[in-house]
Amino acid sequence: MPKVDGAPKVTGQAVYADDIDLPRMLHCKILRAQLPHARILSVDASAARRIPGVKAVITGQDLPIRFGILPVTQDEAALEGEKVRYVGDPVAAVAAVDEETAAAACDAIKVEYQELKPVMSIEEALKEAADEPIQAYTKRSDNVHRMVSYEFGDLAAGFARADHVREDVFFFQGSTHLPMEQHSAVATYAGGRVTLWSSTQVVHYVHRALSKVLELPMSRIRVIGAAHGGGFGGKTDPFAHEIVVAKLAMLTGRPVKCTLTREEVFYAHRGRHPVLMWVKTGVTRDGRITAMHFRSALDGGAYGSYGAASIFYTGTLQTVTYDIPAYKFEGARVFTNKAPCGPKRGHGTPQPRFAVELHLEKIAREIGLEPVELKRRNFVKPFSRAVNWLRITSCGLEECTEKVLAASGYADRQRQPGRGLGFAISAYMSGAGTAIYWNDMPHSEVQLKVDRTGVTLFCGAMDIGQGSDSVLAQIAAEELGLEPKDIHLVTADTDTTPIDLGSYSSRVTFMAGNAAVEAARRMRALLVAAVAQKMGVADLEEIDVADGRIGEFSFEEASVLAEEKFGALASAGSYKPPRIGGPFKGSGVGPSPAYSYSACVVEVTADARSGIVTVERVWIAHDIGRAINPLLVEGQVEGSVYMALGEALMEEQVYRQGLHKWPSMLEYKSPTFLETPEMHTFLVETDDPEGPYGAKEAGQGPLLPVIPAVNLAVQDALGIWIDEIPVTPEKVLRALEAKAKGEPPRFGPKVFPSVPYPEPIRVEPPDPGDLRVGDELEAAFPSSPRVR
């Protein structure tokens, strides 16, 4: 089933934010810090204001209210007035008649700084700050942002029971989303209302941030998601430029546009956190895990962003892939003077996924078990509850594993130097179980209108290319017996559409999909009732809804009958995930109404002389629950595999002396057509009881197993361990050198730093068969803290 927005996108008609050109529109440029860490002593914009064509200049004083995506970290300013914390931090903004004038005016703004010592690594951030901490609100003398610690079940007993225990240290370097579209936003101010078009994944959260910073009620702001040129998590925060153009529109009374340059996109970032990890696992002789202790330290960059949640994500989902009877997780995020990290496809989970897959492989070899066999023995079971209370529904791990092993011939592969296969698995959430800010309202809502113009579906969901519009149209069409092309869509506009929380955490098909099913079924009931009355049929079940007909009538005739009978035809549906998290504080990050599962085998050739690794073939199986649109699911799987290959082998957001090393597309290496391997995608259907028609997510999960599978294929090919991502030729050569010298054939971090983690919150594990959620769960634990 092709996408509903195929035609506008292949003809150049889709209107992206930067394509918007309004009468009298001004152009905005933002002056950004060129120092990684400094106090702002003064900002003098007088020369800039005198430049002909400059209509407004604003600085930190004009936008003093702080914001941030998470309620606990409202630490960003649209324009910083006190200090700058990374190269790229916004300091002032200009609206002028054209971009060049605005840029020239930025150059004319004089900012006086007092330089502070930048903090550029996790290790440095853990130490006492030299001058002052990057963020004062942590009230600490070091640069630790937040720490968490949990112990589920009896860890000591678990390790005591083990026949074999192993520890490893891993590092996963940060990378960025690199969407092809540079972020862009356009604002107007008319009649006391702000309208903002933006390239965002989270129309609603941008709406909230604008309201807070501009001190306008949400009813006086309208946010519209323009056609979207790629997000991958990189457009999931409210951004400075969105607030700045709104403010400038309010000041000048003219439309204002700001499109980031590619260099600025690298600074906007919110990409993959660099994470150091330490993991210790105990297993029995036959390879059953008895206990796992996992530590992470995340390099967060200069601001909070999603970081408080990212910490949890490096720890919580370990238990929904492998059955871990006792689990301790300690996580910490530090501030550094780098562009802020946040959620990139897989948010906080690719790093531990990589670590755990390699770690188990090492354990298996040590105890003389085939690694795949060890992993399989520990797969979680469908319809069970993990030690940290996450509830697993459908789970196709076994089926996915079967598929990729069989297709790749993994078990009988010919071992030859320079060629190798690697296997790994993963799980991911189909939407976060809780909203980003606490509220009890639905996470997604859909409204339907039927009249003489046909069917129109309204939903706040933002199609970022993944095809959410197509899925909504398909669901409504399915329920109403129509074709997707018969459904008109109005999406991602806070004035005209009911809320959807946004395109993040793989939630849209699941949540907006469930809301659409409900809205469409309600509409169908109205149509069927009217037709049944006309036909004199008492049993509504007898009325068929299919192929553009409802009973004896065409859809159009049926809608006339229904409108005659009921008046205006409108229906609505909504979805809110049930409460799933366990009875302990912090149980709100990780629960999802359903988890998708993936398994992957990657084949590489690895050249021992150059260290160059080439991915030849990828076999990936994904448990999608049910594929509502197989073509779109395949697209998501292939896109995830591609992005994973980039991360596994080449992509790095790295810094040198406080500066981003490569803020350009030429130097930030990403895979091209030439690096595209042969990809074999298998969709496994497990019919999840919670998902719309049984569907689960596809946009993020398939990325996860690919990275460790690439790494393990290199291991298989060359007999070396690269305990770091990306696997660059240099690291391969270093490990080979070590091997040649008779040293451990490994490249990677040697020690995990000492982190002042707090005492763990100790949590009694649930009965693995306890699947209660929602009211039932709440009733069982009346005194537990509210799940947040």
Place this chain on the structure above:
Amino acid sequence: MRSELDRPVQRELTRLRVNGEEFELYLPVHKTLLEVLREDLKLTGTKHGCELGECGTCTVLVDGEPQLSCLLLPLQAEGRELTTVEGLAEGAALHPLQVAFAELGAAQCGYCTPGILLAAKALLVRDPRPSRDGIKEALAGNLCRCTGYVKIIEAVELASQRMAEA
């Protein structure tokens, strides 16, 4: 302060032929073809990802050859035939490449799509039945972050097959 603001902007009368239409424009000489197409001619189907010649997103055809419009000056395009994505369809009838891209989901966010369509069109003119490697080679300068390239390669193959059969 930037030098271009200190002295009067030099403008030139420029004649461009885009998608078969003639335009006469009085343009600042430093403006790129990309900017002129998007801002002066309102042909916003041509996208940009870097404006530095690094991503291929802004690809247009100049006398049938794929070129990066962010690196071209309009003067360099005078007297030549320019094709943008808006010029691919014949009236309302989409080019077979456009049909195949829409059909196979080769456009996810669609942002890289105009540039890739044009590069692919040039390829199919040069080599109507390209091999997989030939397609990869021809499109290697165009980045796409959404699709993993797979559906794009398949769509070019499908279009090529259909055009051969037609």
